[in-house]
Amino acid sequence: MRMTQRLFTLLIGLLICGTTYAARPRLAVVGFTNTHRDERLAKGHERLRDNLEAALLQCGRFEIVERSRLEALLSEKNLAREGLIADPLGAIAGLQGAELDYLVMGSLEGDSEATKAIAKFVRVSPPGTGTVTHVFEAVGVTVPYVGYLAYELAQRAQEAFPLVGKAFRVKGDEVIIDIGANDGVRGDQEFVVLHVEGTPGDPYRETTDVAKLRVIDMQDRGCRTEVVETLRKDIPLVAGLLVVSSRPARQDGRGAVHRRLAVSAPRTVAPASPEADGPWFASALATELTNRQSALDAQVLEREHLEALYEEFRLSELPVFNWEQAAKAGNLFSANMLVTSTLSKPKDGYEVNVRVDDLEHGRVLQGVRRNGKDLTELASQVAQALTELLRPPALRAVGDRGLAAAVQFNYDVVPSGQYAYLPRAADLVTVRLENKGAQAMRLRVATEVAGYCTRPLVREIRLDPGSTNEIGFTPPLDREKIASLGDNVKTTVQCRIDSLTGEESKLLEDSHEITLLPPSTWLARMRLRNLSEPLDDYATIVAWVEQSDPLTGVRARAAQLCEIGGLLGYQPNFLKLGEAATEGSLRQQWREYIQKQVKAVYKALQEHRIKYADQPVITFPADAGQRVMRPAEVLAHPGANCLDGSVLFAAALFPTLRPILIITGSHAFVGWQTWSHPTAPWDVLETTQLGTGDFDTALEQGRKAAERAGILDLLEGRDPAGKLEFSDTGLPTVAAPNGAVLIDVRLARQFYESYRNPDWEDTSNLIRGILAPSK
Incomplete structure (x- = not known):
């Protein structure tokens, strides 16, 4: 087995000189120019410099000249850092003789979509003084965080400067090598043993891989390794053979991971x-x-x-x-x-x-x-x-150019009604790619849900040698086709990977059968194929809490019926406090003020003569899915179960007030905050009373439902264990005792809206799942 052309090229110069190149190169990270057009990265070049310096130091392969030492050296030579970055070859002569092997500098560029970081290694000490010996690139999506780009640059620098030593002693499968921690070796690092044919100084000497070694014990100046794979049985493994690191060193013995x-x-x-x-x-x-x-x-x-x-x-x-x-x-x-x-x-x-x-x-x-x-x-x-x-999907070889790929289909059952929320848990398809070859690759990955997408979701990807990329795909569905779904259907998710390097060719094609649920079906528990237990996904019910023209009419009618002259929300202007107002009286005034608005909404909905649909009791969470009607559908066909009515009422209150949905083992009801303050209590209402009871009855029945669920004290702020709090940075659900789940509608919508799928052109209806109902 011949070693890779890339590694062979890197070693030629070392072999000609007859050196093992165990010493760590001495680097000074000078800085980066910045032409990035995204204002979030106005100082990204400074963070990139700091991150790259830390990454190169952490990998253990290089010695990093301290920044204070570099500044003193530049001052001594009358050189400016900016001048070095702008014209390194013109200023490099001034650094000859310094205790320095390379200057590292480069650029940061990009826009709001993508960012590229380029690092150049400029040789300072002879031989090759003043030449750019290595150029590395890292490309990624534009985010304020630039550490991952620095990490990629450091990994590629590590590959370009392999550790080289000799087998010092061989005993069975145990091999002692003459480089150790002082030379940059890290725990459980792997090496390749090389047999070199030819005389020293011969540029055409050939090298052959003999065996693979793994470090099992490390000292400052040497390592004990074991043979993990014999590559050539016809070439004996003996002392004196060269050993070369076969991949970047693992950090702290735990793996060079992203x-x-x-x-x-x-x-x-x-x-x-x-x-x-x-x-x-x-x-x-x-x-x-x-x-x-x-x-x-x-x-x-x-x-x-x-x-x-x-x-x-x-x-x-x-x-x-x-x-x-x-x-x-x-x-x-x-x-x-x-x-x-x-x-x-x-x-x-x-x-x-x-x-x-x-x-x-x-x-x-x-x-x-x-x-x-x-x-x-x-x-x-x-x-x-x-x-x-x-856990990342397992890779398998694809084609003959060194590509390894894995396609992971994450769902067996896909609910179209909350499809827009899937990427919050996991994308529909995850594709992992690794380039194990010596040349960069251009790939095209296309995914689609057969028969239910207007077109495949396609991405073109560049994959540099030694790099790995993991990408999620959730192709947008065709709104009209999904709207016509009345029952579960079987279809397939398809994925295809093509090579665009040279002549275009298909490398991999895979598919997976799924059950696509109609947009009326809600899954409170989402099952991912790689999880043994389902994910609780109650907050996705807010996909049904949507606005529509019929609901706008309800709100307008409620404003006419409201005793305070309209749905004004949490506005304090109505309060006539006076000097004698106490905290208790203030809270009561707030509560009554908000209740008058809720009562108006209740009366407006009663005019639609909504009847409680006495359906069989459904135990939440319903693993098979729960049919939920959207507000416009309930108003058009006045009949609703407890969950339909709660969703309707929450949609009518939002965004004027702050509603919550409460789901217990076999029931659902609605609530709202009594005033806009973190410690404010919450009132609740039983929507099953819309067709038969007045507002006061619905309030009383709501309190009884909360009492049965064991959450009344929590809602009233009397629970000795603490007050009801919803996270404003994560998933805004609270799991209460006895299995009740409380969902803050406003925060849940913000939570899902905060992730906009960049692959979807139309995100106007993101919060409504995948479609808008008929008006």
């Missing part, structure tokens, strides 16, 4: 658990995830490191971790994925709700909900579920 995972301490919610339970659970979960790092393809950050980053970027001052702040911080080795959770302690044990945030792109991978009596066991269950969720 995912850097941090576990944040849980936020306690009512009913609150003891104060010490949160840190205990976070520590246990971090330990369990650390034990699963190889399966996760992730590096779990140490708690001390995470806390240092919080302090450095003042993130600890935030009540809830904010991904935007983390992204703007731009630190390469801060987390790019964060595990957050809420912890409560109902009477029968603990309940945890855990999710994973993608900090780079502001996406939320919905996590898991678990119940149990033992926190350690819960941490193990959550870690296993997250491992299943985040």
Whole structure:
């Protein structure tokens, strides 16, 4: 087996000189020019410089000249940093003789869609003084975070400067090599043993791969390795043969990975658990995830490191971790994925709700909900579920140019009514690509839902040698075809990968059968194919809380009926407080003021003579799906079950007021905040009374429903375990005791709207799922 042409070219110069090149190159990262057109990256070149310097230092392959030392050196030589970046070859002569091998500089460019970072290595010390020896590029989507670009540049620099040593002693499958930690070797790094044919100085000497080694023990000046694969049985493995690192060094023995995972301490919610339970659970979960790092393809950050980053970027001052702040911080080795959770302690044990945030792109991978009596066991269950969720698809060789690819279909059942929300959990299709060849590749990936897309979703991708790319695809559906669906249908999700390098050719084609649900079907629990347990997805019910012309008419009629002259929301102008007003009387005035508006909406809906549809009791969450009518449909065909009526009423209150939906084991009702304040209580109403009872009766029945669900004290703010709080940065649901789930409609809509699928041209109806109902 011959070694790759790329590695052979890199070694030719070293072999001619008869050197092993174990010493680490000495680098100074000078800086980058910045022509980026996105204002968020106005100082991106500074963060890129800092990140690249940290990445090159972290990989252990290079010695980095301290910035103060570089500034002193430039001052001594009467050189300006800006002059070096603008004209490195003209100014390089002034640095001859310095304890420096390379200057690293480059550029940052792009627009609101894509960003490119270029790093150039300029040789300072002879031989080759003043020449640009290496140029590396990294390209990605435009986000404030530039650390991932610096990481890619550092990885490619590592590949361009392989570790080279010799086999010092061979005994069976154990090989001692003469380079170690001082030379940049990292734990469990792999090497290739080379047999060189020809005499020293011969530029046409050939090299042959003999065996693959893996480091099992490391010292400062040497390593003990083991043979993991014999490549040539006809060439003996003996002392004196060259060994060359076969891939970039793993960081801290845990793998050179793109995912850097941090576990944040849980936020306690009512009913609150003891104060010490949160840190205990976070520590246990971090330990369990650390034990699963190889399966996760992730590096779990140490708690001390995470806390240092919080302090450095003042993130600890935030009540809830904010991904935007983390992204703007731009630190390469801060987390790019964060595990957050809420912890409560109902009477029968603990309940945890855990999710994973993608900090780079502001996406939320919905996590898991678990119940149990033992926190350690819960941490193990959550870690296993997250491992299943985040595990990358297995790659397989495609074509003959070194491409490895995997197509992962994430769903068996796809609800078209909440289709726009799928990417919050996982895209319809995930494609992972890796270029193991020596040449860059141009690829085209196309996906579609057969028969239900106007056209395939197509992306063209450039894949550099040694690079990996993982892309999600959720192709937009044809609105008219989906609107005509009346029942479940079987169809296929199709994916095709074509090579655009040279003559266009098909490399891979795959498909997966799915069940496509009609737009009237809501799934409260979403099943991903790589998860053993479903994801609780209650908040997606807000896809049905939509505005329409018939509902506008209801609101206009309510404004006419309202005792205070209209639906004015939480405006304080009506209050006649006087000096004697107490806090209690103020709260009561607020409550009555809001109730008058809700009462007007109730009366306006009663005029439509909506009758309660006495359907068979459905146990939530209905794994097979629950049919839910949209508000316009209920008004056109006045008949609704408890969930239909609650959705209708919430849509009529929103956005003037702040409604919530409450779903219990077999029932649903609606509520609203009694005034605009974090500590304000919530009133509730039973919509099944619309056809038969007055407003006061509906209020009383709503209180009884809340009492049966065990949440009345929580809604009233009397629960000793704490007040009702919804997250304004994550999924705005609260899991209460006895299985009730409360959903803040306003925050849920904001949560889903915050991720706009860039592949969809028309996002005007994003919040309404995939279609607008007939008017």
